[in-house]
Amino acid sequence: ADKIKHKDLSDPFANDPYRHPALRVNSEKPFNAEPPPSLLVDSFVTPNELFFVRNHLPVPQCDMQNFKLRVEVPGKKTINLSMDNLKKNFKEHTIMATMQCAGNRRSQMSGYKTVKGLSWRYGAISTAEWTGVKLRDLLLQAGLTEEDEAKFAHIQFEGLDKDASGGHYGSSIPFSVAMNPFRDVLVAYKMNGTDIPADHGCPLRVIIPGNIGARSVKWLYKIVASDQESPSHWQQNDYKSFNPSVDFGQLDYKTAPAIQEYPVQSAICTPRDGSKVDVDEEKVTIKGYAWSGGGRGILRVDVSVDGGKEWHVAELQDAGQKISRVWAWTLWEAEIPIPKDHGGKLDICCKAIDSSHNVQPDTMKGIWNVRGLLNTAWHRIHVGVVQEE
Amino acid sequence: ADKIKHKDLSDPFANDPYRHPALRVNSEKPFNAEPPPSLLVDSFVTPNELFFVRNHLPVPQCDMQNFKLRVEVPGKKTINLSMDNLKKNFKEHTIMATMQCAGNRRSQMSGYKTVKGLSWRYGAISTAEWTGVKLRDLLLQAGLTEEDEAKFAHIQFEGLDKDASGGHYGSSIPFSVAMNPFRDVLVAYKMNGTDIPADHGCPLRVIIPGNIGARSVKWLYKIVASDQESPSHWQQNDYKSFNPSVDFGQLDYKTAPAIQEYPVQSAICTPRDGSKVDVDEEKVTIKGYAWSGGGRGILRVDVSVDGGKEWHVAELQDAGQKISRVWAWTLWEAEIPIPKDHGGKLDICCKAIDSSHNVQPDTMKGIWNVRGLLNTAWHRIHVGVVQEE
Ligand SMILES: [Mo]
Ligand SMILES: [Mo]
Numbered sequence: 001a002d003k004i005k006h007k008d009l010s011d012p013f014a015n016d017p018y019r020h021p022a023l024r025v026n027s028e029k030p031f032n033a034e035p036p037p038s039l040l041v042d043s044f045v046t047p048n049e050l051f052f053v054r055n056h057l058p059v060p061q062c063d064m065q066n067f068k069l070r071v072e073v074p075g076k077k078t079i080n081l082s083m084d085n086l087k088k089n090f091k092e093h094t095i096m097a098t099m100q101c102a103g104n105r106r107s108q109m110s111g112y113k114t115v116k117g118l119s120w121r122y123g124a125i126s127t128a129e130w131t132g133v134k135l136r137d138l139l140l141q142a143g144l145t146e147e148d149e150a151k152f153a154h155i156q157f158e159g160l161d162k163d164a165s166g167g168h169y170g171s172s173i174p175f176s177v178a179m180n181p182f183r184d185v186l187v188a189y190k191m192n193g194t195d196i197p198a199d200h201g202c203p204l205r206v207i208i209p210g211n212i213g214a215r216s217v218k219w220l221y222k223i224v225a226s227d228q229e230s231p232s233h234w235q236q237n238d239y240k241s242f243n244p245s246v247d248f249g250q251l252d253y254k255t256a257p258a259i260q261e262y263p264v265q266s267a268i269c270t271p272r273d274g275s276k277v278d279v280d281e282e283k284v285t286i287k288g289y290a291w292s293g294g295g296r297g298i299l300r301v302d303v304s305v306d307g308g309k310e311w312h313v314a315e316l317q318d319a320g321q322k323i324s325r326v327w328a329w330t331l332w333e334a335e336i337p338i339p340k341d342h343g344g345k346l347d348i349c350c351k352a353i354d355s356s357h358n359v360q361p362d363t364m365k366g367i368w369n370v371r372g373l374l375n376t377a378w379h380r381i382h383v384g385v386v387q388e389e
Numbered sequence: 390a391d392k393i394k395h396k397d398l399s400d401p402f403a404n405d406p407y408r409h410p411a412l413r414v415n416s417e418k419p420f421n422a423e424p425p426p427s428l429l430v431d432s433f434v435t436p437n438e439l440f441f442v443r444n445h446l447p448v449p450q451c452d453m454q455n456f457k458l459r460v461e462v463p464g465k466k467t468i469n470l471s472m473d474n475l476k477k478n479f480k481e482h483t484i485m486a487t488m489q490c491a492g493n494r495r496s497q498m499s500g501y502k503t504v505k506g507l508s509w510r511y512g513a514i515s516t517a518e519w520t521g522v523k524l525r526d527l528l529l530q531a532g533l534t535e536e537d538e539a540k541f542a543h544i545q546f547e548g549l550d551k552d553a554s555g556g557h558y559g560s561s562i563p564f565s566v567a568m569n570p571f572r573d574v575l576v577a578y579k580m581n582g583t584d585i586p587a588d589h590g591c592p593l594r595v596i597i598p599g600n601i602g603a604r605s606v607k608w609l610y611k612i613v614a615s616d617q618e619s620p621s622h623w624q625q626n627d628y629k630s631f632n633p634s635v636d637f638g639q640l641d642y643k644t645a646p647a648i649q650e651y652p653v654q655s656a657i658c659t660p661r662d663g664s665k666v667d668v669d670e671e672k673v674t675i676k677g678y679a680w681s682g683g684g685r686g687i688l689r690v691d692v693s694v695d696g697g698k699e700w701h702v703a704e705l706q707d708a709g710q711k712i713s714r715v716w717a718w719t720l721w722e723a724e725i726p727i728p729k730d731h732g733g734k735l736d737i738c739c740k741a742i743d744s745s746h747n748v749q750p751d752t753m754k755g756i757w758n759v760r761g762l763l764n765t766a767w768h769r770i771h772v773g774v775v776q777e778e
Binding site: 244360 | 563565566569571630632633634644645646648649650651652653682683685688689691697699700701702713740742744745746747748749750751752754755756763765767
């Protein structure tokens with residue numbers, strides 16, 4: 001901070017904030033970075049400065065003096081809410097929710113067969129306590145009722161971040177998600193008890209717990225009820241999945257639905273892939289995360305050190321979440337004896353089961369897709385077994 | 390019907406009803422049988438006489454003159470409802486819902502490694518229109534409110550069917566499922582427009598759409614709100630899943646949760662496994678079903694005739710269900726060219742993706758369990774390619 005950088009004012013990224021040096025950068029402009037996996041499992045709630053950053057565009061400047069959130073229900077009401085108004089006139093809620101980029105674990109999918117997109121390892125996931133008001137309460141205030149689904153099937157969001165031609169980042173979610181009182185969609189102004197930092201959507205971010213991160217629009221300034229999904233690039237022509245036989249030339253985005261809820265996921269955070277364990281330790285301690293979309297909790301995590309021949313049940317840490325509205329991840333830990341016939345290496349893998357008994361696929365054979373989205377195959381790492389002197 | 394069978398009155402199964410001869414019987418006493426898969430995909434709604442039958446005990450006789458359904462909320466009210474009362478005093482609802490036994494496709498799991506249980510092929514699934522009243526409305530009438538979850542976490546059911554020692558079949562579901570207005574749990578008295586047949590729960594069956602069939606208690610006569618799950622054998626010591634390394638001697642049912650929602654499933658119904666297609670036809674038409682639990686709809690079904698190297702997207706028939714409350718299956722059809730390099734056989738497989746982008750596992754390697762439950766691995770069949778004269 002005591003170094004003065006010479007800013008290039010023609011650079012739209014000139015006002016991007018300071019970032020923590022521990023973050024592994026996948027892209028500088030726009031900024032995309034993930035924390036080291038070993039730090040992720042150090043605490044149930046990820047510190048703000050280590051929370052993964054997935055920006056599609058330059059970080060926008062918000063004129064806080066004049067900022068108002070616009071909530072528009074065509075044919076009913078449009079309301080414009082100052083930050084003060086938002087905080088004073090609606091009930092405050094806090095939820096613990098995990099955010100995960102749909103591209104998390106993409107680099108491993110590329111290892112199977114090349115895909116296009118930012119090369120996320122397995123740190124494009126983090127957990128925070130989000131505080132704000134319920135989106136449902138804002139929509140009710142703007143005149144939307146539970147009977148309006150046929151007319152307003154989608155709730156659209158726009159962020160202050162803009163591309164070179166002035167188009168805003170945007171997304172939408174189904175009416176049934178936005179208006180479901182059990183779905184806990186928030187318009188948040190706090191992240192882990194402090195104002196939301198610049199990289200994470202200051203002053204407002206809509207939090208769609210249980211959905212892919214791309215739907216949780218940062219720098220939120222506009223909410224519109226509509227009969228259409230968001231027209232934005234990221235709703236229409238990105239964040240959609242195809243089967244493994246569809247290659248780049250054949251992508252017809254109109255044929256695929258926009259990804260909303262996340263399927264069940266897990267990953268091994270320690271030990272590090274390619275590291276070594278001492279055979280004299282006799283055991284290896286393995287730690288990681290598991291999470292599923294739609295509020296589904298994690299029932300069990302199975303861990304193997306022999307590539308899936310023998311499975312061990314991990315100890316779970318879920319912070320006491322209710323099984324039917326589980327928005328945050330489950331951290332897990334397994335202490336597994338090093339097998340006698342290790343042959344100098346451990347083939348460690350994990351897989352999780354969610355409250356609907358959904359499972360992760362064995363491999364990427366059936367889920368590989370050209371955009372590298374939703375890689376939820378069993379996570380596998382290789383660790384050497386050595387004899388220390 | 391014109392044949393008079395000599396009844397053995399000491400046989401508790403003596404009063405079991407007539408069954409359609411097309412059903413493939415897995416067990417006579419208790420009666421368990423499934424329709425041929427090719428008939429399953431002939432119609433979106435399964436005719437009652439072809440609907441799979443999964444009975445745990447003899448079919449009970451119901452004294453219709455004196456029958457009353459008991460709904461009990463301890464410390465609040467107990468109500469006893471005659472059939473007339475039930476039909477006249479509560480709003481009638483009809484839902485189309487698929488019922489699937491948690492043991493569907495068990496025989497294929499046994500092909501991987503032997504499991505214990507009824508050897509269901511892939512017909513332990515059927516779809517009907519169920520008409521009745523909402524369980525939620527009955528519970529509200531008995532004094533349960535939305536704020537009672539902490540006190541009554543479970544809603545228990547009992548059927549009139551009894552084992553040799555007089556114990557009733559029973560199950561329970563979470564409060565949040567029973568009381569959720571979007572979850573559509575019914576106490577049904579009609580199945581496809583007629584009184585529920587004897588094998589399917591006459592006069593009442595609770596329908597928990599999106600959950601395993603075992604929770605939808607037939608011959609329902611008692612509903613109790615409780616802080617405990619059902620004490621029945623089938624809730625406590627069956628219908629639970631373990632990882633592939635747990636063998637029979639090690640089963641500790643207390644460590645595993647009772648299975649409720651079903652994960653995503655699909656199967657190929659025609660052509661038949663082991664049948665032949667004529668190479669001069671140039672194409673093969675493949676039909677099947679796909680379904681997922683929790684109201685999640687089917688987004689896509691992928692079909693391959695070369696064991697998963699090349700995938701084709703199937704045409705879906707979902708009868709216009711809403712994507713967020715999809716209780717019935719999706720039928721699908723794919724017409725796929727016979728590859729030039731067929732080598733005399735087709736290795737046909739299918740897999741489905743649900744609205745949360747959950748997928749089926751590639752193989753049984755990670756999901757095999759000693760009780761053979763929830764086999765949702767890619768369904769595979771083999772078909773010969775021949776040159777007709
Ligand atoms: Mo993302
Ligand atoms: Mo079942």
